[in-house]
Amino acid sequence: MDGVLRPMPLSEIFYDYLESPIDAEKAIRERPPMALAFCGFLAAATALSLWENLGAGGFFSFTFRAASIFLWSLLSAFLWAAVIHLYASMRPQSGAFAPTAAKSLVVYFGLSNFAWALAAVAAFVSLISNPLHYLSFLLIAIAIFLNLALKARGIKSVYQFSGPKSWLLALAPYVLIVFFGVCFIILGLLGFFLR
Secondary structure, eight states: OTTOOOOOOHHHHHHHHHHOHHHHHHHHHHSOOHHHHHHHHHHHHHHHHHHHHTTSSOHHHHHHHHHHHHHHHHHHHHHHHHHHHHHHHHSTTOOOOOTTHHHHHHHHHHHHGGGGHHHHHHHHHTTSOHHHHTHHHHHHHHHHHHHHHHHHHHHHHHHOOOHHHHHHHHHHHHHHHHHHHHHHHHHHHHHHHTO
16 A cells, blocks of 8 residues: 555545645645635635624525525636646746646645635624724725735745735736726716716
8 A cells, every 4th residue: 555645534635735735735636625615615605794794684685695605715726827837837937836736826826815714704694783883994994904914925935926916926816906997987987967
């Protein structure tokens, strides 16, 4: 049985991801644990749906929101991982990447979504009376920062980009969404006033 590559338990990979990134990096590159990534996307969807839905709507509304957030985050992670992989492979100085590089990046994106568990805490903090009520927004801001930082760490780990470039690639989809949103609003206003 020597030389047989046995999968590392998901709990060990998650623990290493937090405590010993180098060990986790090796395990994720050898055999990307997609189940762990799906758990991260599901945890984020559940926490965000709870935060948005607490005190309003019922079980159906909660389930529908959680399912839509899950599908959106999963599909966008696959799409963005494909774009980053394409960009990394088109660079002139890029070496040969592992065949599982894009899958590993999706796993890193899924693991970064565990940061959204703070949204569930924020949901309950928001129920507290006024002075502490605003802490929920601080918790959401911390969750956003952690999510982006862990995504940047994943991009850096898989493709060996520099820190600033990894952060830029992690932020790029959100910047593009805001940019196109602003352009759409400006074009709509111009159309309204030039009519």
